[in-house]
Amino acid sequence: MIKLRNPIMLALDVDTDEHALRILDQVQDSVGAIKIGPRLNLRYGATFIEKVKAFAPVFVDNKHFDITSTVLAAIQASFDAGASFATVHALNGEDTLHKLSLLEQHLNQTRPFKVLAVTILTSWSQVNFAENFKQWSVGEHVVSMAKLAEQAGLTGLVCSGHELALIQKHNLFKVVPGIRTEEDLKENTQDQKRVMTPKQAMNDGASGLVIGRSIINSKNPRDTVKRILESIYS
Numbered sequence: 001m002i003k004l005r006n007p008i009m010l011a012l013d014v015d016t017d018e019h020a021l022r023i024l025d026q027v028q029d030s031v032g033a034i035k036i037g038p039r040l041n042l043r044y045g046a047t048f049i050e051k052v053k054a055f056a057p058v059f060v061d062n063k064h065f066d067i068t069s070t071v072l073a074a075i076q077a078s079f080d081a082g083a084s085f086a087t088v089h090a091l092n093g094e095d096t097l098h099k100l101s102l103l104e105q106h107l108n109q110t111r112p113f114k115v116l117a118v119t120i121l122t123s124w125s126q127v128n129f130a131e132n133f134k135q136w137s138v139g140e141h142v143v144s145m146a147k148l149a150e151q152a153g154l155t156g157l158v159c160s161g162h163e164l165a166l167i168q169k170h171n172l173f174k175v176v177p178g179i180r181t182e183e184d185l186k187e188n189t190q191d192q193k194r195v196m197t198p199k200q201a202m203n204d205g206a207s208g209l210v211i212g213r214s215i216i217n218s219k220n221p222r223d224t225v226k227r228i229l230e231s232i233y234s
């Protein structure tokens with residue numbers, strides 16, 4: 001079991017290590033995990049993950065979708081680099097997800113590590129869904145992928161806050177992106193479509209909240225983290 005100090009998984013979506021470390025310096029002991037995507041992974045790789053690990057557990061978010069052997073090797077590489085979480089698409093299918101669950105079990109003999117299955121991206125909605133997905137609702141797709149991940153032996157997924165109620169009975173570690181504070185909701189949700197406040201998502205059963213721009217683009221990231229945590233626990 002990976003123990004987080006709180007549910008905030010900070011999306012460190014910047015382009016340079018210098019910028020990333022400046023943000024981390026401010027929020028260092030106040031976030032639960034730090035999510036690093038391709039923007040930093042491709043530039044700085046394992047050396048950077050090693051550095052970030054000192055602040056909080058690292059969530060490597062490359063959302064792999066490929067043939068089984070490539071996905072397994074990528075997840076192994078994420079673990080070797082020091083990640084505690086790594087993402088793959090649930091659409092990789094049951095066989096790949098099952099092999100990933102066996103790899104996860106094996107890796108957990110060394111230290112806690114979780115593979116998260118991404119269901120439907122929070123930047124998608126029923127309206128901008130790919131045409132061949134539209135015969136089902138977003139919710140139906142997410143429920144079906146949650147079942148698939150669980151049957152395959154995985155224990156973590158990524159979905160929007162909107163589907164939490166639908167997968168309530170699934171005992172999974174539920175990571176929720178598309179989080180916006182009350183103030184953000186009044187303005188612009190950028191490319192995110194299925195959005196929810198931190199408090200609502202936690203009340204509906206989220207285990208972790210992916211939050212990026214609301215924190216990293218704020219004047220004082222440390223205060224913003226504090227305010228978000230207060231809003232959750234108030």
Ligand code: C5P
Binds near residue numbers: 012061118159211212
């Ligand atoms: O809070 P903000 O909108 O800035 O968060 C953006 C982050 O959420 C990006 O790092 C993106 O990769 C991540 N995300 C995710 N899973 C999704 C949708 C977005 O991890 N389904």
